[in-house]
Amino acid sequence: MTLLLIHTGGTIGMGPGPGGLFPVEGKLERAVEARLPKGTELLAEVFAPLLDSADVGPAHWNRILDTISAHPEADVIVSHGTDTMAYTGAALSQALAGSGRRVILCGAMVPLGMQGDAEANLDLAIDAARAASPGVWLAFDGRLWPAGALVKTDSHAHAAFSTVPQAEAPPRAGIRFAERKLAVLTLTPGLPAAAIGAMLSQLDAAVLRVFGAGTAMNDPAFLDVLSAAINRGCRIRAVSQCLHGGLEPGAYAAGGCLWSAGVENGGTETPEAALIRLWLDLSAQ
Template structure:
């Protein structure tokens, strides 16, 4: 049996320096090696240099996926910083949907060796990598969470993540590098949003996640709605999600959303912002 450890960086593998926490080469690999059960071979893929998760994105996701596809029989742990863990969880879950692979994400709010949460999260991840059902999971704060709908809800507490229910994921053909160069971003409706700013942003994009109000409403500003409709008419993919953490969208529930849906915006339903962004990236890269 083989355990593939993909170490990207993050707090879990850092140590103190005069400048503050900094990545320590070999720390995570040595800890995992010491915990390996008998008969399990460790294979590693380590980012060099290790990155802060703030720098994780499509290029990094492609690298993680390529390593997973190159080790077809291995169980997989991905160690990763927490700030973009929800994006990476959505990316791996959607890209691997239908593959039958088992992948466990793991990170920490405090580094290994400091008496914090890192050791417990890593122990949980190693057990889950052998026994969890197929899918992509996050091992964190004593819980194994489905990774397709993660939300980071606290910037300091050990229990930093919540898993939000998502619609079943469609299977995608396996590709070692499914994320291309599509220009995609998250745009948020806010009171007083200048229509010119929205129009200028949309002119630079192939697609956008539009964070709308509540169950699917927006301001009744003709200039804002025209900017959205014109972008859709040009072929820009716009997918709406709720700014609320839970509940999702219900088009038609409020008259205040009529202009939004008439503009041709896609309904993201229960999707998190992260999941909707990943969906657009994959669709536009296909």
């Protein structure tokens, strides 16, 4: 067996220092190596510098994907901070859809060696790298979570994640994330249409978190900025601000402006999954 460890950073490989937790070189690699079954070859791709997950983005997703592709014989563990785990989980799940690869994401709320969750999460990840079904999974809090459906719901507890079921992603056949400008925008009561327009003017596509089952402000100026953005080629995909239930176009008249302007229905997609879908769609053009 060959295990490929892609160590991007995150709390799991940190240690205490005078100014707080900081990345400790070699800490995670040593912990993995000590846990491997006999006869297992460990390959390690270590980011330098190690990253806080707040700094992880499309270029890093591409590096992870390229490294996975370069080792077709290996099972894969990707270490990652928890704060943007849902974005990277969606990115790898959708980009690797149909590949048959098994990739296990792993992180922790407390670093290795500090009597927290790191050791159990790492043990689970190593076992899953050998035995889990093909796909991209997160080893966390005693179970495997489908990485393409993650939502981080707690900033401190070991039970930090939940999942929202997602539709199966279409095969992407080696697509990488191109340099595009995308963002997740959230509607709030009283948000000026001009503010939404200013943000959309800088973007190639956007995920718009709307109210409930798919409602938005009944403001002609808001409709105008949506229509203007879409007419110039900016894709806008709506998702609900609610964790469960998704969108139902036509259920409320208050949502009619979204669909008449050409906003796409994201259904039950999480904001992370919708953003990745748009990014890969644009990258394939």
